[in-house]
Amino acid sequence: MKRTGLTVSAIFVCAIMALVWWSYSGADEKDVGIWQRMVAGYHKYMPVSDSKPLHIRQLVTPDMSTRRIILWETKAQQANSVVKYKLKGHSDDTMQTVYAVSEMFEDGKERRYIYRVDLRDLQPNEEYVYQVGREGHTDDEWHSLSTKQNANFSALIFPDSQSNDYTKWSNLVKTAYGQNPNVQFFVNLGDLVDNGESAKQWNEWFHAVEPMISEVPFAGVIGSHEFYTTDLKFRAPLAYSHFFPFVQANSTLRREPFYSFDYGEVHFVVVDTEFEAMPEGVREQMKASELAWLREDLQNTKAPWKVVLMHRDVFQYGRAKNPNSASGFSEIGRIFMPIFEIYNVDLVLAGHYHMYRRHGHIVNYERSKTGPYYIVSGVAGDIFYNERWQTHPLDEYAPPSDDKPNYLLLSKEGNALIVKAFWFDGTQFDEVRLTK
Template identity: 30%
Template sequence: MKLIWTTLFCFTLILWTVPTHAQSTQEKISKAKSPYIAASSWPDRIIVTPTEDPSTSFSITWRTDQTIEVAQAQIVKASPDARFDIQATSLTATTDGVSLSHGESQQGKFSYPVNVDLAGVNYHWVTLTDLQPDTLYNYRVRGGQGNWASWRQIKTAPQQRDRDVEFLYFGDAQSGIYSHWPMILRRAWQHAPKAEFAIYAGDLVNEGASDRQWSNWLNADPFILSMIPAVLVVGNHEYDWKMQANNQKDWALSTLWQDQFTLPLSPTLPVELQETVYVTRYPDLDVFVLNSGALGDVALLEAQAQWLDKKLQSSSAKWRIVTMHHPVFSSCGMPLNTVGQDEPDVRAAFLPVFLKHNVDLVLQGHDHTYSRGSIGTPEDIGKIASPMEPKKVKSVFLTTVASPKTYPQKPNRWQEYSHYGAVLERIGENTPTYQIIKKTDNQLKYQSFTTDGKLYDGFILEKNMKGQNTLRIDADLPLQRTFANTGPYRSHHDLAE
């Protein structure tokens, strides 16, 4: 493993059931099975992840069985030559042996019962550096001798500050990872084939220790994941139970996270946060990733807040985006007939930093519902933005879901957050979406689409010479979708993992 660590975290898993005969019957249906692809001497689960400077470097991670102790990568600048491969440079990867049935952290040695019948694997990773900006490269990776994966292409980020940048953003996949999630991922890529990167805002899987579920996520579309850098966010479902030898259970981040992903390090942060808190920088656009899953340790949240404050202070980018899993302002109305969920520790740690530095967008997941809200500047505090009424804002907050697991909105919406100046301006229930965000010189254009490719929400943030943002909502948006006008909730528990 690149690092061995864990974070204590407690949470309550809430299942929503609708008290009808049809729902009761639905709950009794066994979860659908999905295929499991065992490791071999051929490379699989190839994924590209960004470094802090994606204009000159990127990382690749892939898997083989444990017979492969030495793996390689090759890279060459793309060209029209038929045998471009002859000019490729070879690099030897770092190899980590991984037991799927056992993990090790600062808390000790653990078993993962869900993987008890799975053989160990090797993960291989390499960070390719000293690349040329805004340049298309061909690369491939190898398992056993001669067992090369097919060539893939990836383009490094440009460095010119005035260059446009387009990227994708997804909320939780988590449920229906085999049956539903690949369709959404592919639809988004078809809609934005020139996306520079994609943000996955946590809860990629339902059980972070389940290698079968990771198999489904990493095989949702192997070419997209190996050609568009994945900005990965830890969610609470990337944590899982670890069983100690004395049968004591500990709730901690699954060791599979660092085994299968290579993400930027943040040396000033505690070891528990490495490869879950980082920054990646595109032209005049900095993306900061936080680990809100450290809910069980306020000190870890505060360490991130201090790190973010310093990073934002030194950032020279015109546009700054933060992504994390748990929303600052929760919209989830679960459990039913209650006031719904809330994350006061996350809000207390991070919101003051967001507002101090006027973070432009906060991209979140977790609530399994769609919400868009904002905090206005003093002259527009409490104002609701509309197509006819632009609004001067400090920050805009988005929560989305990419899963068939969808929850209701809070009955009181964001009324309990009004003293922060936060206003909920658009919602969506029973509606998985994908998002395309495009940065130009003085604008961020945000669009949210339903899985049939239709626009559901959209706005433009326009920044003036003083760095102040005006929020302009798109006209002719469709009616807000709720369970009242889309049909009742239907359980997700029968879907294939």
């Protein structure tokens, strides 16, 4: 009898997993409660450790004043997964519940169950608190969610965080967030991990940004290493796209490789620079599609400030050990810079080179007193490219060395957009102020 009981349980669990996968592929949030209720009894078979919500996170959305995407994970399938939220300081009687869409994702020999809730009808200019988990048994911890759109605000900008050991990245995040606990969102400019297929590295990345990522919306930029298999070959960025399903305004897709969002008077545009990793047969078509979207997005925004976030830089640096290589402009620069100039982009922040360089205003591939202002942001992990690159004749500023992690603080204050650069210990080493 015991053997029969175990067999029935195994069949029940497999049936649930199949139903979950079918539901994610075709259902949307309003339908998901049906199948969630069908498997309501599943939780009693699950160890407590496997049902605990992990990696709770907020993602930026096109309209930050009314919408937010919440995600989390468990090690085993969780029935009746929900977000419960209310206005801060209000009674539990005002609590609202939204069922999650669920998917099973397996990569790097680790299986995850990921839950997503798209909160679309939040009230502007309010402070919320929320919990995640299964209905009736949500996590005890409350997390903050703000829909305020302040004229003056700040955001943390992190360069590439890919690492051999993510201790330095973790310490950098703790220092940056500890000194700037009231930032409205944070950004990671690509190459979040060294190997996109490594579940271990992704877990370490998430641990480093907790609890910040549950309290502060995240804006991710995809980098080249998000495309890497364990043997360093290109593949689709599966982990990144499952972990961070960013959306575009008016799009029916659940995951977008490029997107934009507004905060206050600033329009932020996240572009995908990883054309080399795209399949050759569709590369030009995908590039054309992104550039058409970019032109339309920049043309239609009414925000007075425009900031671009990208992984690969517009400059090309010659290699120090190759005297025949030359510094100039990268292919990415040739593709994007004319568009930035036409649509009056104010600031462009990039990563990739693992060094901090302030390029200044560049127009028509020459030094200018106006036009887009370019900065390559530095390095946030422990992989340094010391002495790898030649100098570039158009760089306005370079620090004495590139052997320390750093981060940026982007602030909007009155009629100014300010970028401050800090070392891992919180010491400021550079500052730029743009006014209009």
